[in-house]
Every structure is written in C-alpha cells, then in structure tokens.
Amino acid sequence: MNADLETAPKRDGLRRVAIDPVSRVEGHGKVTLLVDDDGHIHEARLHIVEFRGFEAFIEGRPYWEVPVMVQRLCGICPVSHHLAAAKALDFVVGAVPVTATADKMRRLMHYGQILQSHALHFFHLSSPDLLFGFEAEVGRRNIIGVAEAHPDIARQGVALRRFGQQVIAATAGKRVHGTAAVPGGINRHLAPADRDALLAEAEAMVAWAREAVHLVRRLHEADPALYDRFGHFESPIMSIVRADGAMDLYDGALRMRAADGGIVRDAVPPQFYMDFITEAVKPWSYMKFPYVTDLGAERGWYKVGPLARVQNCDFIPTPLAEAERRAFRDYLGGALQHAPLAYHWARMIELLHAAEVIRDMLPDPDLTAGERMAGGARQPAGVGVIEAPRGTLIHHYAVGEDDLVGWCNLIVSTTHNNQAMNTAVREVARRYLDGKTLTEGLLNHIEVAIRAFDPCLSCATHALGKMPLRLELRDRAGAMLDRIARDA
Numbered sequence: 001m002n003a004d005l006e007t008a009p010k011r012d013g014l015r016r017v018a019i020d021p022v023s024r025v026e027g028h029g030k031v032t033l034l035v036d037d038d039g040h041i042h043e044a045r046l047h048i049v050e051f052r053g054f055e056a057f058i059e060g061r062p063y064w065e066v067p068v069m070v071q072r073l074c075g076i077c078p079v080s081h082h083l084a085a086a087k088a089l090d091f092v093v094g095a096v097p098v099t100a101t102a103d104k105m106r107r108l109m110h111y112g113q114i115l116q117s118h119a120l121h122f123f124h125l126s127s128p129d130l131l132f133g134f135e136a137e138v139g140r141r142n143i144i145g146v147a148e149a150h151p152d153i154a155r156q157g158v159a160l161r162r163f164g165q166q167v168i169a170a171t172a173g174k175r176v177h178g179t180a181a182v183p184g185g186i187n188r189h190l191a192p193a194d195r196d197a198l199l200a201e202a203e204a205m206v207a208w209a210r211e212a213v214h215l216v217r218r219l220h221e222a223d224p225a226l227y228d229r230f231g232h233f234e235s236p237i238m239s240i241v242r243a244d245g246a247m248d249l250y251d252g253a254l255r256m257r258a259a260d261g262g263i264v265r266d267a268v269p270p271q272f273y274m275d276f277i278t279e280a281v282k283p284w285s286y287m288k289f290p291y292v293t294d295l296g297a298e299r300g301w302y303k304v305g306p307l308a309r310v311q312n313c314d315f316i317p318t319p320l321a322e323a324e325r326r327a328f329r330d331y332l333g334g335a336l337q338h339a340p341l342a343y344h345w346a347r348m349i350e351l352l353h354a355a356e357v358i359r360d361m362l363p364d365p366d367l368t369a370g371e372r373m374a375g376g377a378r379q380p381a382g383v384g385v386i387e388a389p390r391g392t393l394i395h396h397y398a399v400g401e402d403d404l405v406g407w408c409n410l411i412v413s414t415t416h417n418n419q420a421m422n423t424a425v426r427e428v429a430r431r432y433l434d435g436k437t438l439t440e441g442l443l444n445h446i447e448v449a450i451r452a453f454d455p456c457l458s459c460a461t462h463a464l465g466k467m468p469l470r471l472e473l474r475d476r477a478g479a480m481l482d483r484i485a486r487d488a
Contacts, residue, residue, distance in 0.1 A: 022447055085181075086384065095373070230340065231339065238416070249386070343452045
C-alpha cells in the first residue's frame with residue numbers, strides 16, 4: 001500500500017489523502033480521504049480507475065466466441081465468466097436444459113473455481129491481517145510471513161488452491177482460460193486418470209477446509225468487539241438459491257432479503273433481473289452502482305457474495321458445511337451478520353461446501369461418458385446467472401440472425417457490492433482514522449475492509465461512466481510528450 005499525502009491545492013480547505021493502489025486485491029483501485037486540519041474525515045471513497053470496455057467490444061463477435069473471450073475479464077475468476085456466458089448462450093441455441101453430462105462437468109468446474117478462489121483470497125491475501133493484526137509490520141503481512149509463523153496454515157492454503165486449480169484443468173482443459181464450456185453443453189469428458197488423481201486427495205481437502213472454517217470461527221469468538229463491529233453497516237442481501245431453498249452456486253432463482261432477514265424477493269427467474277435492478281453511474285468511478293429499482297438508489301443497494309449466500313439459503317446440501325452454517329447462524333442468535341469481516345467466515349464455509357461437492361461428484365459416471373451437447377429452437381437472447389466466488393454474476397446477450405452479438409450487459413459480483421464497499425470504507429474511516437495522525441497501519445484498516453469483500457476490480461470496470469480521463473504520453477526518460485484530458 002502507498003499512502004500519498006498530496007500537496008495539491010486543498011478542496012474546500014481539506015487535505016486529500018490517497019491510498020493508491022489498494023493492495024492485495026485483483027485489479028487496480030484507490031481510496032481517497034478528505035481530511036481537515038484536525039484530522040477529521042469528511043469524505044472517504046473507493047475509486048475504480050481501470051477501464052476495460054468488454055461490453056462494447058463483445059458486440060459484433062460471433063456468439064460462439066464469447067465464452068472464451070469474456071474470461072479475459074479476469075485471471076482470478078475466468079471460470080465464472082466462462083460458465084455464465086455459456087449458460088446465457090444455451091438459451092440462444094435452445095439447449096435448456098443441457099445434458100446431464102454437460103451440467104455435471106460445468107458444476108464440477110465451477111466448484112473447483114470456488115475452492116481455488118476462496119483459498120487464494122483467504123490464505124494468501126487476507127489471513128496476514130487476521131493472524132498478525134492490521135497494524136503489524138508491513139513486510140510481515142504476506143503469505144511468506146504466514147508460512148514462517150504458521151507453516152501448517154500456509155501449506156494447507158496452498159494445497160487447497162492447487163487442488164481447485166487441478167479440478168479446473170481436468171474439466172476446462174487448463175487451469176486458466178479453459179475452453180470446455182460451449183453454447184449448448186461441454187466439449188470434453190473427465191478423463192478417468194484425472195478423476196482418480198483428484199479422488200485420492202479429495203478427503204484431505206475436505207478435512208483442511210473444515211480446519212479453515214474453525215480457524216476463522218475462533219478468531220471471531222476470541223475478539224467479537226472487532227469482528228462484529230469493524231466497518232459494520234446493515235443492508236439487504238441477494239443471491240441465487242435452489243428451488244427448495246438450498247445453496248446452489250451454479251444455478252437457481254434470485255432471492256433478496258431485507259437487512260432484518262425478511263424475504264422481499266423470491267424465486268425471481270434470472271432473465272427478469274432487469275425488472276427490479278437498476279445500474280446507476282457516478283462521476284468518480286468506472287464501476288456502476290446497482291440498486292433495487294423500486295427502493296431507489298439511496299435505500300436500494302445491497303450485498304452479494306459469501307456473506308449473503310450463507311445467510312440467504314435455507315440450508316447447505318452437504319452435511320459438514322450445513323453444520324458450520326448453523327453455527328454461523330447461531331453466533332448472533334439467528335440475526336443476520338452484516339460486519340464485513342464475517343465475509344471470511346462465510347467464505348470458508350463455502351470452501352468446505354465446495355470441497356464436499358467435488359469429493360461427492362467425482363465418482364459420477366456421467367462425468368466420464370454421456371452426451372455432451374443439446375440443442376433446440378433458436379432464441380434471440382439469453383441470460384446466464386451464476387454465483388461467482390465474489391457474488392452473483394449476470395451475463396446477458398442478444399444475438400442476431402447473423403450469429404453476431406448485437407448487445408451485451410454484464411453485472412459482475414464486485415459491481416453489486418460497490419456501494420457496500422464504499423459504505424464499509426466510510427465506516428472504518430470514521431471509527432478508526434477520524435482525528436488520528438494517519439499511519440500506514442491505520443490506513444491498512446481501510447484496505448482490510450475492502451479486502452473482506454474479495455473485490456475483483458478488473459472484472460467490475462467494463463462500463464464507462466463520466467469519470468474524468470487523463471492520458472499521458474512520455475518517452476523512456478519520463479519526459480512528457482503529450483497529454484489529453486476529458487473532464488467530467
């Protein structure tokens with residue numbers, strides 16, 4: 001992290017402090033604080049300063065290219081975009097439902113993605129803050145520091161991620177940017193040798209995932225004043241759930257709960273997401289701000305991701321994860337947990353669920369044989385919704401008779417959480433930084449709040465708002481050759 005105490009002219013007499021870039025997240029973002037001469041925080045904002053433009057350049061491409069193209073949004077969660085696009089285009093080719101083999105191969109791929117992504121985020125990116133403290137020596141707050149102080153935790157974290165990547169490679173063809181999911185199905189079976197190799201390790205992965213849940217639970221129970229209040233705010237939550245109310249990270253209908261836990265939307269088919277979600281644009285970020293339309297932008301924003309999913313479902317359909325979900329629910333006597341640090345506990349419950357699902361699916365004969373493709377009457381458009389590691393992911397495409405994509409809309413997980421992250425940043429700044437002399441450790445509190453959401457900022461920067469744009473051309477010595485600017 002780099003805290004830049006800028007010397008530029010003050011805005012309304014306030015000093016501007018920038019955390020640029022935010023560290024240990026995927027993609028590039030920064031936080032700006034406006035501070036008065038007494039150290040009081042007047043404004044705290046998370047800015048997404050990348051611009052990718054995927055929605056625009058997908059238009060005009062043949063629809064069958066899209067499941068591979070959209071993976072380039074991200075190197076951390078490409079499987080999520082791969083599958084959401086394939087699911088949307090299943091409607092276009094009339095392949096709903098897909099075959100049993102296609103469904104199971106995609107599910108196995110997806111749960112491998114959940115496992116590797118959750119392991120990467122918790123063990124590599126977030127555990128240093130939780131194990132050493134937010135203000136620990138900065139050179140220690142990394143996976144190397146964890147390996148030196150807690151070798152068993154680090155080793156298990158690395159192994160869990162590796163196992164998830166091996167599941168992806170076996171189902172998608174390679175660990176990053178695979179090609180197996182296609183509109184209408186899947187283009188490969190699971191090789192028996194890969195199945196047997198994964199089965200040999202599956203039980204150990206379940207055991208280590210369970211230990212990870214217990215680690216986070218112990219941290220909460222040891223310091224509830226921190227874990228229950230850090231960056232605390234209340235909001236609605238949203239995710240997909242199975243028809244019987246079970247957690248299903250691959251398929252389901254949309255459900256939304258109010259901040260008090262009451263269900264306010266249920267069994268909403270994914271293709272109707274535009275009937276109740278509006279995407280707002282603000283001039284200081286390239287990431288949109290979704291909200292529930294009839295609640296308005298001020299009251300209608302919500303949270304997605306593990307913290308939402310674990311509390312939105314009625315049960316988790318694997319026994320060990322379900323037992324941990326019940327313990328999570330009972331921790332606050334059945335009330336919804338809203339504190340950002342609770343994301344880590346929920347994330348490890350999902351890690352355990354993914355490990356159980358993978359172990360239980362691997363012996364299924366449909367994975368190694370069976371019909372891979374389906375088809376039917378063409379449709380002009382399709383919506384694919386999946387629960388990516390970071391939350392609900394929506395892909396929506398319209399395809400013309402010429403087979404070219406004519407329109408595209410993506411709402412990625414981190415975009416849903418945009419207002420929630422900004423609110424967490426503001427709450428942490430007010431509680432921990434207001435009136436204080438700013439240090440690296442104090443500023444890291446803000447980054448800890450952002451990291452709790454596991455944001456993927458590259459994924460979320462596909463839509464251009466009205467943010468000022470600065471483009472500079474310099475020679476290799478750094479001298480300015482040209483500069484253009486577009487104001488807000």
